[in-house]
Amino acid sequence: xxxxxxxxxxxxxxxxxxxxxxxxxxxxxxxxxxxxxxxxxxxxxxxxxxxxxxxxxxxxxxxxxxxxxxxxxxxxxxxxxxxxxxxxxxxxxxxxxxxxxxxxxxxxxxxxxxxxxxxxxxxxxxxxxxxxxxxxxxxxxxxxxxxxxxxxxxxxxxxxxxxxxxxxxxxxxxxxxxxxxxxxxxxxxxxxxxxxxxxxxxxxxxxxxxxxxxxxxxxxxxxxxxxxxxxxxxxxxxxxxxxxxxxxxxxxxxxxxxxxxxxxxxxxxxxxxxxxxxxxxxxxxxxxxxxxxxxxxxxxxxxxxxxxxxxxxxxxxxxxxxxxxxxxxxxxxxxxxxxxxxxxxxxxxxxxxxxxxxxxxxxxxxxxxxxxxxxxxxxxxxxxxxxxxxxxxxxxxxxxxxxxxxxxxxxxxxxxxxxxxxxxxxxxxxxxxxxxxxxxxxxxxxxxxxxxxxxxxxxxxxxxxxxxxxxxxxxxxxxxxxxxxxxxxxxxxxxxxxxxxxxxxxxxxxxxxxxxxxxxxxxxxxxxxxxxxxxxxxxxxxxxxxxxxxxxxxxxxxxxxxxxxxxxxxxxxxxxxxxxxxxxxxxxxxxxxxxxxxxxxxxxxxxxxxxxxxxxxxxxxxxxxxxxxxxxxxxxxxxxxxxxxxxxxxxxxxxxxxxxxxxxxxxxxxxxxxxxxxxxxxxxxxxxxxxxxxxxxxxxxxxxxxxxxxxxxxxxxxxxxxxxxxxxxxxxxxxxxxxxxx
Numbered sequence: 025x026x027x028x029x030x031x032x033x034x035x036x037x038x039x040x041x042x043x044x045x046x047x048x049x050x051x052x053x054x055x056x057x058x059x060x061x062x063x064x065x066x067x068x069x070x071x072x073x074x075x076x077x078x079x080x081x082x083x084x085x086x087x088x089x090x091x092x093x094x095x096x097x098x099x100x101x102x103x104x105x106x107x108x109x110x111x112x113x114x115x116x117x118x119x120x121x122x123x124x125x126x127x128x129x130x131x132x133x134x135x136x137x138x139x140x141x142x143x144x145x146x147x148x149x150x151x152x153x154x155x156x157x158x159x160x161x162x163x164x165x166x167x168x169x170x171x172x173x174x175x176x177x178x179x180x181x182x183x184x185x186x187x188x189x190x191x192x193x194x195x196x197x198x199x200x201x202x203x204x205x206x207x208x209x210x211x212x213x214x215x216x217x218x219x220x221x222x223x224x225x226x227x228x229x230x231x232x233x234x235x236x237x238x239x240x241x242x243x244x245x246x247x248x249x250x251x252x253x254x255x256x257x258x259x260x261x262x263x264x265x266x267x268x269x270x271x272x273x274x275x276x277x278x279x280x281x282x283x284x285x286x287x288x289x290x291x292x293x294x295x296x297x298x299x300x301x302x303x304x305x306x307x308x309x310x311x312x313x314x315x316x317x318x319x320x321x322x323x324x325x326x327x328x329x330x331x332x333x334x335x336x337x338x339x340x341x342x343x344x345x346x347x348x349x350x351x352x353x354x355x356x357x358x359x360x361x362x363x364x365x366x367x368x369x370x371x372x373x374x375x376x377x378x379x380x381x382x383x384x385x386x387x388x389x390x391x392x393x394x395x396x397x398x399x400x401x402x403x404x405x406x407x408x409x410x411x412x413x414x415x416x417x418x419x420x421x422x423x424x425x426x427x428x429x430x431x432x433x434x435x436x437x438x439x440x441x442x443x444x445x446x447x448x449x450x451x452x453x454x455x456x457x458x459x460x461x462x463x464x465x466x467x468x469x470x471x472x473x474x475x476x477x478x479x480x481x482x483x484x485x486x487x488x489x490x491x492x493x494x495x496x497x498x499x500x501x502x503x504x505x506x507x508x509x510x511x512x513x514x515x516x517x518x519x520x521x522x523x524x525x526x527x528x529x530x531x532x533x534x535x536x537x538x539x540x541x542x543x544x545x546x547x548x549x550x551x552x553x554x555x556x557x558x559x560x561x562x563x564x565x566x567x568x569x570x571x572x573x574x575x576x577x578x579x580x581x582x583x584x585x586x587x588x589x590x591x592x593x594x595x596x597x598x599x600x601x602x603x604x605x606x607x608x609x610x611x612x613x614x615x616x617x618x619x620x621x622x623x624x625x626x627x628x629x630x631x632x633x634x635x636x637x638x639x640x641x642x643x644x645x646x647x648x649x650x651x652x653x654x655x656x657x658x659x660x661x662x663x664x665x666x667x668x669x670x671x672x673x674x675x676x677x678x679x680x681x682x683x684x685x686x687x688x689x690x691x692x693x694x695x696x697x698x699x700x701x702x703x704x705x706x707x708x709x710x711x712x713x714x715x716x717x718x719x720x721x722x723x724x725x726x727x728x729x730x731x732x733x734x735x736x737x738x739x740x741x742x743x744x745x746x747x748x749x750x751x752x753x754x755x756x757x758x759x760x761x762x763x764x765x766x
Contacts, residue, residue, distance in 0.1 A: 028227045029217060030054070031241060032104075033188045033234030036281045037273060039102035039293035040176035044184055045231065049111045055226025057112040058217060059105045060233060061097060061121035062129075065263040068386075069121060072099065072106055073113035076382035079106065080268035084464060085126035088260040091388075091468035093130050096461065098268045098279070100286070102293035108231045118224065122216035124209050124256070131257025132205075150199045154235050158191055168284055176289070178342045179298040193238040208256060210239040211249035218246065265385050266464040269407035270375040285373040288346040302329055302344050309353050312368045320357050328356035346373065376408035378459055389475035390467040397427050397477055405438070405459035412439065412455040425453055429508035430481040434470045436463045482510040489517045495524050496536030503540040518561065525565050531576035534569035535591035538562065542598035563608045566599060570615035577633075578624040585626045589671065592629070596636055613642055620651065627655070627664045631671020638672075649685030653692065662701045681724050 030052060034041040049057070059069070065083055072081075079101050086094035099106040112119040150157050159170030175184055202210075213232065217240065220228055230240065270290075275282035283289050291308075295301040306328050310320045331352035332344040339348070350365065358364035381387075387395070398405065401424045414421040428439035442454040473483030485505045492498045502517030521537070528534060541562045573592075580588060599612060616633040619625040625633075634651055637643040643651070655668040669690075694702070 029221055029230060030227060031189070031230045031232065031237050032185050033192060033237040034104040034231060035171060035175070036105070036233065037098075037100055037103050037283050037286075037289065038171070038176050039289050040178065040181065040184075042102050042104040042107045042293060043296070044181065045104045046107050046111060048185065049108065049229060052227050052229060053115065054117055054229040056118040056120075056220050056224045056228045057108050058120060058122045058220055058228065058230045059108055060123050060213065060231065060236070061105065062095075062123055062126035062263075063121050063212070063216065064125035064127060064261065065097075066120035068263055068265060069109055069119055070113050071265060071382065071385065072109040074382045076380070077265070078380040079103075080270055080273055080377060081379040081381055082266050082268040082461060083263060084266040084468075085130065085261050085263040086465065086468055087130045088262050091465060091471065094465045094468070095126060095129055096266070096268070098273060098281075100270075100273055100290070102289050105231055108229070118220070120216075120220075122213045122220075122230070124205075124212045125258075125261075126263065127258050127261045128208075128256050130261055131259045148200050150195050151202070151235075154192065154195050157195060172345060173341055176292065177345055180342075188234045189237045189241075192234055196235075196238045208252050210236055211244070211252040213240055214242075214244055215246060215249050215253075262388070264387050264391070265381045266391065266461065267379040267381060267405065267459075268461050269379070269459060270377040271407045272461050274374055285346050287371075287373045287375040290375070298343060302332055302349060305346075305349055306332075306353065306357075309349075309357060309368070309372060312371060313357060313364070316367060318358075318364065324356045328352040331356060370408065374408075376406050378405045378407055388468045388471060390471055390477065390480060391464060393476045394431075394467060401427055403427065403457075406457065407459055409456055409458040411442075412457050414453045414455065416451045416453065421453075425507075426509045427477065428455060429504070430477050430510070431463075433481040433485055433504055433508055433510075434466065434473075434477070436466050436470075438463060478510065481508055482513040485510060485513040486516050489513065489520055492520075493524075494536075495521070495528055495533045496540070498524060499537040499540035499544075503544045506544045522561055525561065525568070529568070529572060531569055531572035532588060532591050534565050534572065535588075535595040537565055538569070538595045538598040541565070542601040545602055562602055563604050566595075566604060566608050567611050569595065570611045573615040574618045574622060574625070577619055577626055577629040578622070580626040580629070585628050585667075588626075588629060589632050592632055592636075613637060613640060617642075627667035628671040631655070631668040631673075633671075634668075635672045645683050646685055649683070649688070652686055652690070656690070656692070662704075681720060681727055684727075687727065 030048075032045055032048060034045060061069070061083070062085060065085060068083065071077060079099055081099055083097040083099075084094060085097075086092075101107075109119060111117075153167060155167030155171055157167075159165070159167040162170055164170040164173075175181055175188075201207075213230075213236065217228070217230055232240065270286045271277055272279060273282055273286040275284055288305075291305055292301070295304055303325075306325050309328075310325050313320045328349075329352070332348045335348040335351060336342075336344040341348070344352075350369075354360060354362060354365045383395075397403075401420065403424055412424070414425050416422050416425055428441075431438050432441075438459055439455040439457045442456055467480075470480045470484060473487070474480035482505070485501055485508075489498060489501050489505075492501060498517065498520055502514060502521060505513035505517050521541075525534070525537070545559060545562070577588065599609070613636075616637055619630045619633040620637075622630070634643060634648065638645075638648045652668075652672065656665045673690075
């Protein structure tokens with residue numbers, strides 16, 4: 025190793041390491057700064073110092089022919105590598121990455137070939153967790169706490185880089201062989217350091233993970249290092265910068281080099297004065313609590329600071345950490361209630377920051393277009409969930425909705441639709457927004473469909489439409505295209521619907537296509553564009569389904585009957601929503617009517633048909649009661665009667681409150697059941713009446729049993745009802761009294 029090379033072993037996201045590193049750079053004023061990172065992305069490294077670059081950001085590298093094969097290298101303000109890069113640009117020093125190129129990692133798909141050296145390295149506890157080993161030796165429970173106390177939060181850490189190098193040298197002397205990949209990485213870095221030393225005319229600084237420092241100062245021949253790199257994988261890669269998020273810097277997100285509390289570490293970096301650091305953090309806690317509507321006094325904040333310092337002294341820590349400040353805040357600011365702290369912990373300790381990259385960053389086209397769309401729609405990506413309500417009658421609301429729907433079509437669920445506006449009408453949508461960094465990779469994957477969000481979303485939906493054989497799923501895809509304002513894809517979807525509908529005679533398939541078709545017509549009211557062809561196609565499908573329904577409803581088993589029942593109910597809602605012509609409605613209702621007199625029709629389907637005709641006022645109350653009495657007559661097998669009862673009444677038990685003839689027909693059937701049949705069908709009865717709330721149940725009981733005059737809560741049996749359960753009248757009345765009391 026050349027003489028004027030200075031190695032600084034750091035933690036990848038450590039504010040204390042970053043602060044000490046900047047001090048060392050100011051003292052050395054190196055001519056070159058070399059940073060652990062993919063060597064083939066060095067050209068992008070100076071962009072970190074661009075004033076328009078706002079952390080957290082990540083270097084994104086991906087295989088040119090397989091964008092899903094990608095790697096992220098995150099940077100925060102408190103990352104030592106980020107501060108080193110900014111320092112180098114400000115001072116005109118040479119700047120580059122020196123680790124294995126990203127093509128090496130991506131060529132292996134992030135996994136090292138299995139060999140004996142790799143296996144042994146994985147089993148070695150020191151190489152697997154060197155910081156944890158040092159922490160254990162110092163009496164700490166975990167490496168995070170030890171590193172935080174000694175390096176990150178220590179007001180007087182001393183010569184930390186020399187101490188880190190000595191500690192790592194001692195640890196590596198106790199370890200076995202490195203994995204092949206780790207050995208190759210360190211060989212590549214040694215080669216790059218030697219090359220920089222030969223080319224540079226001043227001091228050289230190397231910024232790398234602390235574990236690598238002893239290996240990089242070893243005397244190794246260039247020949248032996250080059251031998252280690254022979255046969256390494258190489259593929260074509262692309263690289264760019266992508267916004268990152270503060271939650272994804274947390275170890276809890278699964279990021280191996282993450283920190284426990286990104287918000288706290290950002291505060292450590294921003295607060296250079298140890299004397300005011302604690303009070304500033306507590307002031308932030310107070311502000312957030314007050315914003316949430318809690319009363320917090322200044323005296324409580326002062327007491328919290330005193331308690332935090334006392335806790336740090338008791339725990340033998342150099343200064344209060346976020347654990348001490350957390351405990352003191354719970355005690356003094358949250359009235360001892362952990363729930364109050366939990367309410368603000370995510371905002372305080374993790375944050376919701378999303379980075380930003382300069383406009384001239386060489387991005388994949390879809391990422392560029394997304395940035396333009398975000399700016400145009402004024403939708404800022406945030407890492408924590410938030411609710412967004414859109415009014416589609418406004419230009420801005422419609423534009424935002426369109427962007428979110430297009431991203432959903434690309435499997436980039438930045439927004440998740442909560443209720444599709446059904447609770448507030450067709451002109452309103454409720455979204456849950458939360459940005460995740462991997463969405464950048466998903467956009468890159470979709471480049472095969474187009475270079476803009478609109479082109480790619482349309483291309484992807486068209487591909488799915490042409491490959492979809494099912495009419496219902498095809499209608500859903502066409503609806504997605506319509507909602508996302510993709511006219512070309514919508515037109516292709518409607519054409520495919522017309523073609524496949526003409527060739528389809530299956531009743532269930534036809535019925536399943538109607539709900540998404542109705543949605544298309546409904547959304548057409550609120551969005552640009554129309555669906556005239558669909559307005560003509562939907563009535564045709566309704567007629568086709570009506571013609572096929574009587575035959576499709578015959579002799580079904582329980583599973584098939586349940587499926588058809590759901591399809592009929594969904595189709596009915598769609599037909600009502602679409603407001604079809606009277607002639608089409610007559611065809612549909614006529615098909616339902618045929619099921620009532622068909623002895624082969626499955627009884628639960630016949631019951632659903634009777635219910636829909638009754639609700640459409642095409643089956644009068646007396647006729648419905650007569651039909652129900654016939655279907656529930658003693659000569660009808662119990663299973664068939666129960667099926668009709670379920671189809672007619674489940675989800676609509678309220679009608680028994682108002683229709684005395686229906687109620688009497690049900691009474692007669694229930695009274696005719698023997699004990700075993702009644703017990704067998706008890707779950708069915710519970711389902712039917714479960715839709716009634718307490719008030720409705722009371723009204724039904726009033727209708728069945730009548731109100732007495734023995735008190736506000738008294739009951740008496742109506743004439744004729746006493747014969748229903750003669751042996752249990754007293755028990756029934758007792759239960760009714762208790763139920764009413766509740």
